[in-house]
Amino acid sequence: MAGITLNKIRKSYGELRVIHDIDIDIASGEFLVLVGPSGCGKSTLLRMIAGLEDITGGELAIGGTTVNTLSPAERNIAMVFQDYALYPHMTVEENMSFGLKMRGATPDVIGRRVENAANVLKIKDFLKRRPAQLSGGQRQRVAMGRAIVREPAAFLFDEPLSNLDAALRVEMRLEIAKLHNRMKATTVYVTHDQVEAMTLADRIVVMNAGAVEQIGKPLELYRKPASLFVARFIGSPTMNTITASWTDENRLDLLGRSIDMTAAAGKSGLAGPVTFGIRPEDLVSCAPEDAWFSGEVAVAERLGSQTYAYVEIGDDRVLTVELARDTDIAIGEKIHLRSNPGSIHLFDNSTGRRVN
The missing domain is CATH 3.40.50.300 (P-loop containing nucleotide triphosphate hydrolases)
Structure with a gap:
């Protein structure tokens, strides 16, 4: 060959x-x-x-x-x-x-x-x-x-x-x-x-x-x-992406919540708007006071080996979250979600390239 x-x-x-x-x-x-x-x-x-x-x-x-x-x-x-x-x-x-x-x-x-x-x-x-x-x-x-x-x-x-x-x-x-x-x-x-x-x-x-x-x-x-295009194309369901902005070099304003991104940024001095990305399997349920996102379940897909919930978090935004296959979840149920900062993907809004 x-x-x-x-x-x-x-x-x-x-x-x-x-x-x-x-x-x-x-x-x-x-x-x-x-x-x-x-x-x-x-x-x-x-x-x-x-x-x-x-x-x-x-x-x-x-x-x-x-x-x-x-x-x-x-x-x-x-x-x-x-x-x-x-x-x-x-x-x-x-x-x-x-x-x-x-x-x-x-x-x-x-x-x-x-x-x-x-x-x-x-x-x-x-x-x-x-x-x-x-x-x-x-x-x-x-x-x-x-x-x-x-x-x-x-x-x-x-x-x-x-x-x-x-x-x-x-x-x-x-x-x-x-x-x-x-x-x-x-x-x-x-x-x-x-x-x-x-x-x-x-x-x-x-x-x-x-x-x-x-x-x-x-x-x-x-x-x-390496880019927002690849992040959205590779993976099924696709990566969740949300526009956010830096409040200082290590904190991100994410839908009105200030999130410590020290573990995600990988470097200091970042500024301006970015696109925040998180895979569905990296979101986990948490207490309301610890949540990055809160919303109601609009659709639940039970695929046998996996369950996916589509959660409406306001302003026509929907997050996809992967749950355990036997999770008992109902349409309209309120859930609260967050992730480990190390699982976050950040992309520059102007170039679409990865920044962390």
């Missing part, structure tokens, strides 16, 4: 810049996930790596070789698409072997690689069927098998699970993770689903408006988001 290096990669359509000077080093064997909202540029960036989109500026290297001007076939990568892209008139076996035949592989090599991939993906019993005779999950396995038999330098996945139902997505996430652990293949995976990103990735690249917001391991992004 080969590493992939993106150095100041740019993409423009005429005067419109859609990808802005992106730098990423993807190690050989790494599973890297590009995640972000629709329109952020993640699929465009993947297609540039694949050679399906021209590179306006910068350098792209695969295995140490600059590939900016090479065709997709010359880059020795394999791509799995969202819509499977299988030939409907061919059997599963023919779909998987077609690319190898076009490259002049011998029948022995083709047979061995197809059999190995079919065993790994548990589709050996379907080799004589056509795509129309398969379920969505089986078709996605065939698309993955077609990529595996190539034995490429890297695998590229473009939202491969988005056409599957919820149960199949969970099943296929597990299969992709197991496949990567077995093959140790360099993989770049695009998704808008942060749960997929968190469960599959060695590292995540969070993209926003054609630029990189943050790169890091999944729990690094969750525990210490």
Whole structure:
């Protein structure tokens, strides 16, 4: 397998810049996930790596070789698409072997690689069927098998699970993770689903408006988001955020309450308005006199393993709090909440960047 290096990669359509000077080093064997909202540029960036989109500026290297001007076939990568892209008139076996035949592989090599991939993906019993005779999950396995038999330098996945139902997505996430652990293949995976990103990735690249917001391991992004955008995008339910302001270097005015932020600030001299963030699981019930927030429960979601309460705290603000799964809580009940200052996230209002 080969590493992939993106150095100041740019993409423009005429005067419109859609990808802005992106730098990423993807190690050989790494599973890297590009995640972000629709329109952020993640699929465009993947297609540039694949050679399906021209590179306006910068350098792209695969295995140490600059590939900016090479065709997709010359880059020795394999791509799995969202819509499977299988030939409907061919059997599963023919779909998987077609690319190898076009490259002049011998029948022995083709047979061995197809059999190995079919065993790994548990589709050996379907080799004589056509795509129309398969379920969505089986078709996605065939698309993955077609990529595996190539034995490429890297695998590229473009939202491969988005056409599957919820149960199949969970099943296929597990299969992709197991496949990567077995093959140790360099993989770049695009998704808008942060749960997929968190469960599959060695590292995540969070993209926003054609630029990189943050790169890091999944729990690094969750525990210490570098920006308000990352804080709100990574995590489900999303982080609670409230505008606040400093009354002095270590105290924060939070909805009219003065809160000691010494443990959260990490430095003195902070001033002006900030955005206060707290994860739902970091809020705890407390006595009224110790509360940072007080309000009534508007909605309670009981999900079996977890319970979430949505608490109205005034001025159309709603806090999400995670409770023990067996918590007996009623709509309209008054509750009081606070947190450990060390669990607080603070972001500069003007830049959106983290300040603690």
